Amino acid sequence: MWWLAGLAGLLTLTVAVAVSVGSTPIPLADVWRILGRALPGVGSMVQPPGDPSVETIVRSIRLPRVLLSVLVGASLAMAGVVYQALLRNPLADPYILGVSSGAALGAVVALLTGWGAAWLGGWNVPALAFVCSMVALLAVLQLARVGSQMRPETLILSGVVVQAFFGAVLTFCIALSEEQLQQIQSWLMGSFTLREWEHVTVVVPFLAIGTVVCWWFSRELNLFALGDRAAEHLGVSVGMVRGLLLVTASLVTAAAVSVSGTIGFVGLVVPHVMRILCGPDHRWLIPLSLLAGGVFLTGADLLARVVLAPRELPIGVVTAFVGAPFFAWLLRKHLRSRRGEG
Secondary structure, three states, rough: HHHHHHHHHHHHHHHHHHHHHOOOOOOOHHHHHHHHOOOOHHHHHHOOOOHHHHHHHHHHHHHHHHHHHHHHHHHHHHHHHHHHHHHOOOOOOOOOOHHHHHHHHHHHHHHHHHHOOOHHHHHHHHHHHHHHHHHHHHHHHHHEEOOOOOHHHHHHHHHHHHHHHHHHHHHHHHHHOOOOOHHHHHHHHHOOOOHHHHHHHHHHHHHHHHHHHHOOOOHHHHHOOOHHHHHHOOOOOOOHHHHHHHHHHHHHHHHHHHHHHOOOHHHHHHHHHHHHHHHHOOHHHHHHHHHHHHHHHHHHHHHHHOOOOOOOOOOOHHHHHHHHHHHHHHHHHHHHHHHOOO
C-alpha cells in the first residue's frame, strides 16, 4: 500500500511538471489550479489562472499528450508483466510476439498509400496499425500451436519469426518511400506530438478492460511460475488462461502502439524494477507496474522535449538509452543463472 501511494503521488507530480514545461513555461501553481478545476464537485471552488490562454494551452494541447504518455506507459508495462509471467522468460516484453512489428507495418502502409483516409480521416494510421498488429498476433499463435499444445519457448521463437518477416516487409516499404520518409521514421521511433483527446479515448477502454482481466487472473499468473504441470495440478486451465491473457495483453499493446508508434523497453524495464522492489506477487505487481510505467514514460517524454529544445527527440531514443544497458545487464544475469543451473 505504501508503494501504491508513493507511486500515485509521484505520478501526479510528474504529470504536473510535464504539463508545466514547454515552449511557454507555465507556473506549477497555475497547473494545479487548472487540474483542480477539472475535478468534479470541487472545480467550481478553485480560482482560474489570471491568463485565460494558459488554461486553453493546458487543457487542449499539453494535458492530452501527457495523459496519453501515462496511459501508453501503463499499457506497455502491464503487458510486459503478463508476457514475462506467461512465457516464464525474464527477457520477454510486449514486442516479443511481433505485435509492434505488425502495428508498425500497418502504420507505414497507411502513411504511404492513404488507405482508409477517405472514411476514417486521420484515424486511418492507428486503425490499420491495430488491424495489422492483430494479424501478427494470430500468425504467432498459429505458428506456436502444435496440436492442442502451446509451449512458451515455441511462442517466443514464433514471435522472432513473425517479427523478422514483418520487419523485412517494413524495410521494403521504407525503401520505396520518399516524401513520407521523415514522418515514417518519426512514427517508428515513437512520439506523442500533436496527440489529442481522441487518441486518449482509444487507449482508455482497452487499458481498463485489460487491467481488470489481468488482475482477475493474478493468482493464475503466480502459479505459472511453478510450471505448467504444477499449475494444472493446482486447478489452472493452462491453455485457456494463457491464450486469454496473451490476447488481452496484445490487444492492450496494439491499442497503445497504434497511437504512439513503437516505443521499446518499457515493458522490459518497469516490471523487473518493480519485481525487485516489491516482490513477484501479481496482485500487487500489476497495479504497481501500471503506475510505474506511467511515471517512466511521462518522464521520458519530458526529457525528449527538453534535452534539445526547441527540437524534440523521438521518445524511443530516450527509452532505448535507459533500456538497452538494463537489457544487457539482465541478459548477463540470466545467462549466469542458467550456467549455474547447468
